[in-house]
C-alpha cells in the first residue's frame with residue numbers, strides 16, 4: 153500500500169465501522185444503490201471510459217461502472233483493507249475491474265489516467281479535502297468529469313429522520329467518522345473546494361432515492377442498531393434504556409413497512425464538475 157495520511161480513518165474503516173459493512177454489503181448497497189445510475193450519468197461514463205471510484209467500499213458502484221465501460225475499465229480505491237478484500241471477492245470473474253488499497257488523498261494515481269472519477273459517499277472523510285481532490289484530480293484527464301454523491305444539508309423532517317427518531321437523543325457521541333460525514337454538506341464549501349482543487353463548472357443537485365432498511369421493522373432495527381456509529385452510541389446506555397430505544401425504533405420503522413420491505417425516502421447531493 154502507498155503512503156497513508158488519514159490514519160484515523162484507516163483504523164475505523166478497518167475496525168468497528170468497516171466490520172459491519174463487510175458483513176452486510178448488500179444491506180448497505182440497498183441504502184444507496186438508487187443513486188448509481190445518476191452518478192455514472194453525471195460522470196459521463198460510457199463504453200470506452202476508464203473510471204476511478206474513490207472510497208469504493210465493497211465496490212458495487214465500481215462494478216456498475218465496469219459494466220457500462222465494456223471497452224474500458226473501472227478501478228476502485230479504498231483506505232480499508234477489509235473493504236478492498238470484500239470488493240475483490242464480489243468482483244471475482246469480472247475482467248475489467250480492479251481494486252487497490254490506497255489513501256486517495258496521497259496515492260500516486262497515474263497522471264491523467266482516467267476519463268471519469270466517481271464516488272458514492274467516499275469523499276467526505278479526508279484530513280485535507282483540497283489536497284485530496286487535487287490529488288485524485290491529477291489522475292483525471294483534462295476535461296474529464298468528476299461526479300460524487302454526498303449527504304447534503306441535514307433534513308430533520310426527512311423520512312429517515314422520522315423513521316429513526318427514537319435514536320436521535322442518543323446519537324450525540326462524536327466519532328471521527330460522524331464528524332466528517334457531513335463535511336461537504338454546505339454548497340459554499342463544495343464550490344470553494346472544487347475551484348481550489350482544479351475543477352470548473354461545479355453543479356450541485358439534490359437527488360432522491362429510496363433506502364431499503366430491512367425486510368420488516370424488526371429486521372430493519374437489527375440492521376440500523378448494528379451500524380458502527382449507532383452501535384457505538386447505544387453501547388453507552390443501560391440495558392433498560394437500550395431496550396426501550398429499540399422498541400421505539402421498531403415502532404417508528406413500522407410506519408414505513410411495505411410489501412417490499414421497510415422503505416424510506418432518502419436524499420443526497422449529486423455533485424459534478426470538470427477537470428480544468
Ligand SMILES: C[S@@+](CC[C@H](N)C(=O)[O-])C[C@H]1O[C@@H](n2cnc3c(N)ncnc32)[C@H](O)[C@@H]1O
Pocket residue numbers: 158161165180181184206207208209210211212213229230231232235254255256257271272273274275277278
Ligand atoms: C460511507 S463508505 C462508502 C463506501 C462505498 N462507496 C459505498 O457506497 O458503498 C466510505 C468509504 O470511504 C473509504 N475512505 C475513507 N477515507 C478514505 C481515503 N482517505 N481514501 C480512500 N478511501 C477512503 C472508507 O474506507 C469507506 O469504505
